[in-house]
Amino acid sequence: MTEDDDVDGAGDGELLTIGAFAARARLSAKALRLYDRMGLLAPAHVDETTGYRYYRAGQTERARLVALLRQLDMPLARVAEVVHADGPGAAAALLDAYWAGVEARVAGQRTLAEYLRGRLSGRSSEVYGKFVVETVDVPGQVVLSETRHMTPAELPAWIGASLGRLEEAAGGCGGVTAAPFVVYHSEVSVESDGPAESCVPVADEAAARAWSEEGGRARQTRVRVEPAGRLAYTRITKAQVAHPQLLAAFEAVEEWIAGQGLTVAGPCREVYFADWDAAGPEDPVCDIAFPVR
Numbered sequence: 396m397t398e399d400d401d402v403d404g405a406g407d408g409e410l411l412t413i414g415a416f417a418a419r420a421r422l423s424a425k426a427l428r429l430y431d432r433m434g435l436l437a438p439a440h441v442d443e444t445t446g447y448r449y450y451r452a453g454q455t456e457r458a459r460l461v462a463l464l465r466q467l468d469m470p471l472a473r474v475a476e477v478v479h480a481d482g483p484g485a486a487a488a489l490l491d492a493y494w495a496g497v498e499a500r501v502a503g504q505r506t507l508a509e510y511l512r513g514r515l516s517g518r519s520s521e522v523y524g525k526f527v528v529e530t531v532d533v534p535g536q537v538v539l540s541e542t543r544h545m546t547p548a549e550l551p552a553w554i555g556a557s558l559g560r561l562e563e564a565a566g567g568c569g570g571v572t573a574a575p576f577v578v579y580h581s582e583v584s585v586e587s588d589g590p591a592e593s594c595v596p597v598a599d600e601a602a603a604r605a606w607s608e609e610g611g612r613a614r615q616t617r618v619r620v621e622p623a624g625r626l627a628y629t630r631i632t633k634a635q636v637a638h639p640q641l642l643a644a645f646e647a648v649e650e651w652i653a654g655q656g657l658t659v660a661g662p663c664r665e666v667y668f669a670d671w672d673a674a675g676p677e678d679p680v681c682d683i684a685f686p687v688r
Contacts, residue, residue, distance in 0.1 A: 409451070409452065410439060410440055410449040410450070410451060411449060411450050411451070411452060412447065412448075412449060413427055413428075413438070413447070413448045413449070413450065416449075416450035416452075416454070416455070416458070419452060419455055420454075420455050420458035420459055420462070421459070421462075422458055422459075422462055426462070427448070427450075427458070428448075429471075430458070430461055431448065433471045433474075433475060434475060435457075435461050435471065435474060435475055435478055436454065436457050436458055436461060436478075438450050439451045439454065457478065460478060461474055461478060464477060464478075464490075467493070467494070467497070468497075469493055473489070473493055476489055477489045477490055477493075506638070506640075507638055510642070510643060523643065523646065523647035523650050523651075524647075525643075525647075526629040526631075526643070526644055526647040526648070527629060527630070528627055528628065528629045528647065528648050528651035529627070529628060529629075530625055530626065530627050530628070530687070531625070531626050531628065532623070532624070532625050532626075533573075533623060533624060533625070533626055534623050535620060535621060535622050535623040536572065536573060536596040536620070536621045537596065537597055537598075537599075537600040537603060537618065537619075537620055537621075538594040538595060538596050538597065538618070538619060538620075538621050539561045539564055539565060539568065539594070539595045539597055539603055539606070539607070539616065539617075539618060540561070540592050540593060540594045540595075540616065540617055540618070540619060541557045541560065541561060541592070541593045541615060541616045542580075542590050542591070542592045542593075542615045542616075542617075543557070543589065543590055543591060543615060544588040544589050544590045545583060545588055545589060545590075545591065546583070546585075546588060547583055547584060547585065550583050550591065553591075553593075554577055554591075554593060555671070557593035558575045558577075558593050558595065558667070561575070561593060561594075561595035561616075562575065562595055564595075564606055565595050565597045567602060567606060568597040568598065568599045568602040568603040568606055569597055569598025569599030569602060569603075570597065570598050571595055571596060571597060572596045572597060572598050573596040574596075574666050574667060574668040574682075575593070575594060575595045575596075575666075575667050576593075576594050576664045576665060576666040576667065576684075577591055577592065577593050577594070577664060577665045577667070578591065578592040578594060578662050578663075578664045579591050579592075579662055579663050579664065579665075580592060580662050594621065596621070600618070600620075603618040604618050606618075624660065624661070624686050624687075624688070625686070625687055625688070626666075626682075626684040626685065626686055626687070627648055627651060627652050627655075627657065627684065627685050627687045628648065628666070628682040628683060628684035628685075629644055629647060629648050629651075629682070629683050630679050630681070630682050631644050631679065631680070631681050631682075631683060632676065632677050632678060632679055632680065633671070633674045633675065633676050633677070633678055633680045633681075634676040634677060636665075636680065636681055641683070644683040645663060645683055648663075648683055648684070648685055649685065652685060652687055657687040657688065658687060658688050659685050659686070659687060660685075660686040660687055660688040661685070661686035662686075663683070663684065663685050664683075664684050664685075665681050665682070665683060665684075666681060666682040666684055667680060667681050668680070668681070668682065669681075
């Protein structure tokens with residue numbers, strides 16, 4: 396007799412071989428072994444001599460729940476959180492949170508697919524035409540900056556947190572003198588992790604350098620001088636600070652630069668000039684910009 400051999404007619408309290416339990420739960424023995432390794436569904440008994448796993452019929456509901464959650468493409472670690480939740484209300488809340496994330500991701504992918512359909516069908520100019528591009532001359536600035544490599548999922552939270560840290564530090568460096576901005580030294584995408592650099596212009600360079608020397612190195616912070624120059628930019632709303640609208644804004648500025656016979660003179664950036672938390676979806680909050688010459 397092997398571990399997978401069936402034993403029929405067991406009640407809820409009787410032990411079933413892994414084969415019999417797998418048939419009752421409508422799962423494979425391979426899946427049950429995986430669930431055991433992940434701590435999702437442990438056997439009721441493991442024979443010390445043979446290593447065979449035995450289950451009770453009463454574990455069928457847990458096994459089927461795990462299988463159903465996996466049909467939602469829920470990662471095993473998230474499945475573990477649900478099945479080990481403290482009560483049905485907590486488990487349902489965890490499922491709701493996971494599914495809300497799935498729906499948000501699918502909505503973003505749907506919008507991106509529509510944008511790509513426009514590009515592939517030769518209608519990119521219609522999309523780019525929605526953005527008004529202008530230029531502005533900016534003076535040289537002393538900036539506190541924080542640099543990090545990251546994934547796209549980490550980027551939004553990091554922008555808010557890093558700018559918050561730098562703006563707090565700016566209080567001891569003469570205060571913030573201009574709109575904070577984020578420089579992308581390389582693309583942040585599925586294939587590329589940046590880095591991105593958060594920057595806050597400050598008034599007192601000596602105080603800024605003292606702050607950096609004292610404790611700023613922990614988060615790859617530094618003080619540098621952003622040179623004077625000209626930016627080509629387009630202004631976007633809070634709702635547009637998301638893919639693919641954000642991507643379209645960057646590309647619209649690049650197309651305008653090429654059409655004007657200008658040259659990109661540095662990495663692209665997002666300039667945040669408004670109170671993000673107070674802004675509504677249609678309020679302008681950000682300039683998408685490229686240094687040009």
